[in-house]
Amino acid sequence: MTNHMPPLRWGVLGGARIAEHFTLPAMATSPHAVAHAVASRRAAAAQRLADRAGTARAYTTYQDLLEDPAVDAVYIALPNSLHTSWTLAALAVGKHVLCEKPLATTVDDVHRIAAAAREADRTVAEAFMYRTHPQFAALLQGIRDGVIGEVHNVEATLSFTLDDPDDIRMSPDLGGGSLLDLGCYLVDAANQVFGRGPHAGAGTVHREDNGVIVHTAGALDYGRGSAALLSTSFLLPWYESRLTVRGDKGSLVLDHCFNPGTGDGHLLRTSATGERFRVTHPGLDMYAAMFDHFARAVAGRPHVLPSLESSAQVQEALSLLGGGPA
Missing domain, CATH: 3.40.50.720 (NAD(P)-binding Rossmann-like Domain)
Known part of the structure; x- marks a missing residue:
């Protein structure tokens, strides 16, 4: 920067x-x-x-x-x-x-x-x-370079157990729920991988008695034989916030896509013949990098933060999955 x-x-x-x-x-x-x-x-x-x-x-x-x-x-x-x-x-x-x-x-x-x-x-x-971490940039570059061929499938999951009824994320009046709180990450990543928003989708949700969604599993249809399978939850134990992208020539996996912290990131590529390659990307303070990118956005320079069009596509996809506040 x-x-x-x-x-x-x-x-x-x-x-x-x-x-x-x-x-x-x-x-x-x-x-x-x-x-x-x-x-x-x-x-x-x-x-x-x-x-x-x-x-x-x-x-x-x-x-x-x-x-x-x-x-x-x-x-x-x-x-x-x-x-x-x-x-x-x-x-x-x-x-x-x-x-x-x-x-x-x-x-x-x-x-x-x-x-x-x-x-x-x-x-x-x-x-x-999470967009600012070098591991995610490397995943997107690998897709653009065709290292796994044409992408047809994304799988993403993010969850943790939230059992405090007084947490604001459990409040319907405050826009609580796991789909809004966590699912937005998964949808944003899938949209970037495919370079567009989905045109159809469906999900199954579990709500608490107050109407707040605490678990979602669903699928989004991106057309041309491409789909994303997403799971997000306040009921399940901690997952590795994994993102898997599969193409006709192999796959790319980030085990800690959405919460890598400041540590190194590891991108795993598997070829069509089963060969496995692991590349380590040095960590950074993603929040500091986010403020750097925001300054670039204000200055009209290239950045990795989402456009408002991208944010609208995320909300549209969440609604397909059954999202929004109770």
């Missing part, structure tokens, strides 16, 4: 764990990001995050942060049901937005965000940090 771009001054909405332990520390290491302010409705939490990040300002309302003229861009780490409204609010005052996934809970809301972003002439991106 070039260092010639001026750093963006960030405001962080929400005191979620991902903001405190991942994104704020990442801003401290990225040459293209400065944590200028944080906002939490709990004053103590706002001040704790500000002190930890070394930022000068802590706000107790989100709107006050948005109205800070020194903030260039806003990172939204709020519950899913609040993503659309606060993305629109940030755009209304001229801020760029990086929003935690899922960007919205319906495809119509993604379209509303896209229209507002065009009107404001500002950048909005969904925070799929």
